[in-house]
Amino acid sequence: MKIPYLLVFIFLINSPGLWAQEGQESLKPIEEALASYQYQKAYSLLNALSAEDQNSEAYYALASSTYRALGYSNEARSIYQAWTDLDSTSLEAWLQWAQLESQVQEYDEAFRIYSKLLRLDSSNAYFYKLMGQLQLKRENPVGAMGAFMEAAQLNPKDSWIQSQLINLYLEFQFYAQADSLLEVNLQTDPDSKLLRQLALRSAFIQKQYPEVLEQSVALFQLGADSTYSLMRMQGLAAYHNGNYSLADSSLQRAIQLTQDRETLYFYLALCKFALDANAAGEAYLRAAIKAGISKAIPVYELNLALYLDEEKRYTEAIPLYKSVYEANESPLMLYYLARAYDEQYKSKTTALSYYEQFLEKGQDEPFRYLEYSRERISEIKKVQHFQAE
Structure with a gap:
């Protein structure tokens, strides 16, 4: 059975008698003190x-074990310097020194x-890992x-090393x-939660939403906790996959696990609208705007404005x-403003102004909006002309 490297290191630190040379009886009381943690x-x-x-x-x-346990870093450095002067090839001395500095x-x-260390032993997977x-x-x-x-390459069975490589590949977008x-x-290792979490993250980054849902199910089957990250990714993937009920329930759970709720409020609003729970959708949009600190606030405001427009709540x-x-x-906002003023108020002066601004600045906007604006400008001016006579 392999003993984990960390346990080996702890064992060596707490059992310095392994290093004792025969005949050095004067060191035995020190070994005994360290064995009972009497530093x-x-x-x-x-x-x-x-x-x-x-x-x-x-x-x-x-000495190095004692000084490190007591937090005497400078004294420990002096010991490591003397130790490596005595034996410049001592892997244990160099390793402990490096770990102290880290x-x-x-x-x-x-x-x-x-x-x-790597110059002394370039075939040691553990040193590369460190x-x-x-x-x-x-x-x-x-x-x-x-x-x-x-x-x-030296130790392909180390799953932790594999996970770090996967993380870095994702960071560099080497999908x-x-x-x-x-x-x-x-x-x-199909039952590895760590690997499943990485697979979930990879799929989410790449917007492979069905795969996100598959990996989230696998994680729950393995007994994974309902963390904020997991619930958020499952909820957003479910929304984009058209499963609004799952999205709603997952995002509701995620929102209880974080103070960063702006985006969650927005997607919950979209879920509620998709589920015909319009009042709740409006409430979540208002919550997103109130909580908003990002550049996405205009997106929330526009969605709320469009909903209110449909409800004829123009003011x-x-x-x-x-x-x-x-x-x-x-420029499209000028069109929406023109229509809202046009629908809400008897006086068409403000609406006319916005229609004209839209035609001036919105030449690249959809033709149907431009055509409607021209028609309304013509109609409004005709009415104003007759009223002036």
Whole structure:
């Protein structure tokens, strides 16, 4: 049975006696103190050792374990420097040193040391795995991908490495590579929640909504929690797939799991309208506008204005059309404003002005809107002419 690398590392840290050389009886009390997690006691015992006892790999292993446990990073660095001076090929010394630097967020120094490790042993998948993790912390996804690819080639059965590669492929929009790797790994481990989540994410990014629904069902069958991300993707996929009832229920659950509700309110509104629950749809559109902080607010306002227009609630629609026009100067808003004023008010002066502005600025808009505007301008002017006589 394989012992996970992390457990191996913890075992080595907490069992420095593995490093002890025969005959160094003076180190045994320190080993015992570390075995019982008495790090302050171990620290005192280390300081009481003779100079002769402080120059061996066994001592350095004990001292580094003690200093790291106590958070004495500078002292630990001094030990690792002395240890690697004594044995420049000690993989354990370089590994622990690199992990220390990564832990205290000295990522450039950790990179230097991991690079040294890989020069010492370029066939070690675990070292490439650690380098990949470090490169992610350094916000170097290209370097991370290179390291994980090396690790995967040396240890293709490590599912975590495979998942990191898939994540990076998705980040770089290498969808074919991501899906190919997902297919291979899901054949090996179809019950992996992590792989299913990645398959869900890949399908969602690519707008493959039936696949999103299939993967969400698979995740629930595997006992996955109803997380915000899962419910949101299932809800949006269901909406785009025309399953408005599922979309409604999924988005309702998602909305309880986040404070970022703007987009969810909007899609819930669309679901309600599709389900003929118009009052609820209107309420959700108003909620989306109120919660809105994104550039999509004019979209919410336009949808609400169009609904109110259909309901002949023109006085409520007009300020929304104006707000949308101020945001994007779409000539079509001038047409909607003209019609709303035309329908709502006996005086046609404002409506006429908007129709004329629309004809001037909306030459690329649909012909039927342009034709209707010309007809109304002609009719309004005729009425105004007769009224003036």
